[in-house]
Amino acid sequence: MIETINIKKSFNDKEILSGINSTFHKGKTNLIIGSSGTGKSVLLKCIVGLVKPDDGRVLFDGRDFTNGTREEITEIRREIGMLFQGAALFDSQTVEENVMFPLDMLTKMPKEEKIDRVNFCLKRVGLENANKKMPSELSGGMKKRVGIARAIVNNSRYLFCDEPNSGLDPRTSILIDNLIKEITEEFEITTVIVTHDMNSVMEIGDTIIFMYQGKKLWEGDSDNILEGDVKELREFIFANKLMKKLQKH
Amino acid sequence: MKQLGLFFIFLGHLFTNREPFKIYINRIFDEAVSIGVGSVFIVSIVSSFIGAVTAVQTAYNLIAPYIPKTVIGLLVRDTTILELAPTIMAIVLAGKVGSNIASELGTMRITEQIDALEVMGINSASYLVLPKIIAFIFTYPMLVILAAFLSMLGGYIAGVLTDSVTPSQYIIGLRQDFVPFNVSFAMIKSVVFAFLIASISSFKGYYTQGGALEVGKSSTSAVTNSCIAILLADFLLAQLLL
Numbered sequence: 101m102i103e104t105i106n107i108k109k110s111f112n113d114k115e116i117l118s119g120i121n122s123t124f125h126k127g128k129t130n131l132i133i134g135s136s137g138t139g140k141s142v143l144l145k146c147i148v149g150l151v152k153p154d155d156g157r158v159l160f161d162g163r164d165f166t167n168g169t170r171e172e173i174t175e176i177r178r179e180i181g182m183l184f185q186g187a188a189l190f191d192s193q194t195v196e197e198n199v200m201f202p203l204d205m206l207t208k209m210p211k212e213e214k215i216d217r218v219n220f221c222l223k224r225v226g227l228e229n230a231n232k233k234m235p236s237e238l239s240g241g242m243k244k245r246v247g248i249a250r251a252i253v254n255n256s257r258y259l260f261c262d263e264p265n266s267g268l269d270p271r272t273s274i275l276i277d278n279l280i281k282e283i284t285e286e287f288e289i290t291t292v293i294v295t296h297d298m299n300s301v302m303e304i305g306d307t308i309i310f311m312y313q314g315k316k317l318w319e320g321d322s323d324n325i326l327e328g329d330v331k332e333l334r335e336f337i338f339a340n341k342l343m344k345k346l347q348k349h
Numbered sequence: 350m351k352q353l354g355l356f357f358i359f360l361g362h363l364f365t366n367r368e369p370f371k372i373y374i375n376r377i378f379d380e381a382v383s384i385g386v387g388s389v390f391i392v393s394i395v396s397s398f399i400g401a402v403t404a405v406q407t408a409y410n411l412i413a414p415y416i417p418k419t420v421i422g423l424l425v426r427d428t429t430i431l432e433l434a435p436t437i438m439a440i441v442l443a444g445k446v447g448s449n450i451a452s453e454l455g456t457m458r459i460t461e462q463i464d465a466l467e468v469m470g471i472n473s474a475s476y477l478v479l480p481k482i483i484a485f486i487f488t489y490p491m492l493v494i495l496a497a498f499l500s501m502l503g504g505y506i507a508g509v510l511t512d513s514v515t516p517s518q519y520i521i522g523l524r525q526d527f528v529p530f531n532v533s534f535a536m537i538k539s540v541v542f543a544f545l546i547a548s549i550s551s552f553k554g555y556y557t558q559g560g561a562l563e564v565g566k567s568s569t570s571a572v573t574n575s576c577i578a579i580l581l582a583d584f585l586l587a588q589l590l591l
């Protein structure tokens with residue numbers, strides 16, 4: 101479980117996050133949704149430690165990530181896997197090297213064991229024959245899948261995904277969403293996903309936080325989001341024609 | 350001044366909380382091949398022609414009959430060892446290696462590859478930059494030695510082919526009044542210049558913000574700042590050591 105307690109962040113005197121309190125549960129896909137520029141990605145970066153919050157704390161299973169000692173923070177970091185918006189694969193390495201990278205850096209596993217683990221993860225994401233390919237040879241969806249394999253290869257306890265289906269077609273988006281959900285449940289991971297894609301919200305949103313202008317305005321799940329009575333949330337959900345038509349029906 | 354302060358903080362960050370040294374070994378060799386071996390061609394071409402041009406132009410300016418032709422060899426040797434090999438090559442490599450380092454790190458920054466390392470708990474600055482600096486500090490002096498040799502060879506070939514000097518006169522000139530400390534001075538300069546190019550370019554690339562346009566700007570800025578730093582250090586070292 102991950103908790104954020106009163107997270108605040110400003111850039112150049114502009115308040116981006118104004119006291120976010122939230123809980124992300126183990127074995128569930130926890131979504132942070134909202135329009136562009138509402139502070140979703142900044143909140144995610146505060147949680148994973150890429151941005152230091154001005155105030156507040158982040159707790160990983162009760163362990164203080166914001167104010168912990170260097171050793172404690174390093175220990176937590178090594179339990180984190182992250183899928184970036186553009187997958188962030190290392191250009192100069194093959195798929196296998198990319199996925200093996202966390203094992204090379206963070207473990208003393210024998211080479212054969214590492215290869216087995218990499219092959220298991222690549223098979224799990226449906227890329228069993230892509231070991232020797234370079235990132236430039238992969239499609240957007242394949243890159244995301246390699247990114248997921250890299251994120252889970254080290255038996256991560258926490259998985260973070262920043263816009264996992266941006267730039268993907270609807271079918272591939274659903275495949276990626278379902279893959280993340282399956283992996284979350286299978287390995288009992290605490291998964292936090294930042295998205296503004298309503299398909300993802302309806303498909304995999306076990307818990308959902310809606311953000312607006314740096315504040316958490318609503319909290320719920322995919323079963324009750326359509327009944328949410330917050331004006332900004334309704335504007336967000338029913339922004340496109342398809343959803344408007346569904347609303348009328 | 351703020352940039353200078355950030356630069357020193359960046360250098361300090363390379364050595365704090367770094368990964369075990371064995372992780373760097375392979376990366377240092379990879380970088381040495383990429384930076385050092387990858388620069389042999391350009392260094393060979395530039396140094397050979399610089400030596401040739403120095404020999405021909407020295408001969409052209411030797412009007413007085415009482416000045417011996419051996420001066421051509423002597424002049425090529427001293428200008429090459431003192432200035433052309435370490436400094437001009439540093440300027441050339443600031444363009445090639447410096448822009449390469451800045452654009453590589455800048456691209457890694459804007460494509461979130463550096464963030465990916467940080468999320469894993471790896472000191473990205475140390476992991477990415479330290480091997481480049483160490484590799485360049487080891488390979489650049491070798492490139493300077495190669496450049497000095499090829500420059501003198503270029504001077505010899507040009508001088509002999511244009512009948513400006515005989516082979517024996519050139520060789521005598523090369524060996525005349527040789528000061529061994531000049532070689533040490535060139536090596537000291539090469540180590541300092543290598544550090545400046547690799548660290549300044551890495552700093553500019555590592556802190557790139559924005560998109561492709563900013564990567565280009567970082568690359569340009571890396572070359573410009575490296576060149577200024579090289580020239581400043583060249584003057585300071587000459588004042589201090591000669």
